[in-house]
Amino acid sequence: MIERYLIHYFLAVMDHGNFSRAAQQCRVSQPTLSVGIAKLEGLVGHVLFHRTNRRVELTSAGAAFATHARRIEAEFARAAQAMAGDAPTKLVRIGLLSTLPGRWVEAATRAACAVEGERIEIVEGRMRDLTPRLERGRIDVVIGVLDESADAADSLFSEGYALAMAADHPLAGHAALEPEAVAGAEMIVRRNCEALAQVSRFFTRRGVRPFFAARTADDERAVGYVKAGLGITVMPRCFAQPGMAMPALAGFNQRRRVGLIADPAARKRIEYSASLQRFAEAIRAKAAEMSAAEPA
Structure with a gap:
């Protein structure tokens, strides 16, 4: 059984790309975090990170596991919120690339609006309009065009x-x-x-x-x-x-690669948002349908 603290360790390393900073976020020593990641890799049967002197990056197995890890943590957060009863409604402000099909956005919005205890605010625009809003903290995350340096785990489709x-x-x-x-x-x-x-x-x-x-x-x-x-x-x-x-x-x-671009200050707060996860998963599902329909 994968315990929740191992999911926390994994997400922290993935977000920071560094074991030391991840350990600081999790408030544990680096050896403790390293042991936890090794335990997680043993449980899933795959190496999850490429470790180099400069940066830690996801393996292909790690990128696949990342989707499940975020979903699991989002469900934990939802369960905790439901038990709290009087917890305040969470607001997630999404900057949305205007060049996405309306039917995709409709499906994603419907999925996000079905989440109780959260609400979303959508701001549409071009990347040159949304990026400054993200930098100024006016929105929490952009679903838009990723640059080449973006983490594979943040990608929704290409x-x-x-x-x-x-x-x-x-x-x-x-x-x-x-x-x-x-x-x-x-x-x-x-x-x-x-x-x-x-x-x-x-x-x-x-x-x-x-x-x-x-x-x-x-x-x-x-x-x-x-x-x-x-x-x-x-x-x-x-x-x-x-x-x-x-x-x-x-x-x-x-080509263009579309995915999640988060404000570093807001990333930890929004990564457990069930509404954002469902919005993103609906976009990814529509892209998968498109790929399946294309002729070889």
């Missing part, structure tokens, strides 16, 4: 981009299209796209300067324009849906 077009578009039957193939097509500009600059440079370098039929900061509106046949656009694959085809754009290999 995806590429494709050409979104109406299902009956003349080019819709192709698995992939060269940029020159769409040179004469009308295009929709997604103003909030994180990869907008890269997309623009990609087409410009290949001499493709299309006519822009619409410009919008609303991705649901962009999808409507695409499905109506107004034009085509470059979108993350998460927007794939009936009535729309998404062939690959040959040579454009940009």
Whole structure:
């Protein structure tokens, strides 16, 4: 049986990337914490951390265990709150990347709102808007685009981009299209796209300067324009849906990794939030459905 203090040790090492700081957080000596991690690894039958002189990082088994560890600790916290009876309602302020499909956000919000004793506040925006809010303590966590240095345990999903077009578009039957193939097509500009600059440079370098039929900061509106046949656009694959085809754009290999970015001061408080965990798990589940539906 895995005891709760071992979960605490594991999460502390994962968050700090360092045994000494993790021991300080847990208020135990470093040898005691090291013994606890070794005991946990024995119980799960896997090495959970790569240990180097500079930093401690999760192994693939550790990254898989991290999801369960956070869920277990969140359930412990919920049980303690339920027993307390008069505990105050916890508020978790979530900054939400605006370029996520509405149906994904609906499912995640429904899951989070089902948690009793917690409430969430959602602030939507682009990364350049949300990051300053996080730094100023105006929100607790961002569900947004991770940089390359982000911990794998914080990642929810990774995806590429494709050409979104109406299902009956003349080019819709192709698995992939060269940029020159769409040179004469009308295009929709997604103003909030994180990869907008890269997309623009990609087409410009290949001499493709299309006519822009619409410009919008609303991705649901962009999808409507695409499905109506107004034009085509470059979108993350998460927007794939009936009535729309998404062939690959040959040579454009940009990807984005979406996950949790937490304010260090708030991380310990929010990591045990059941509503945040359910919100994140719903996003991850939708991404898994998307991956399963994609052709090999």
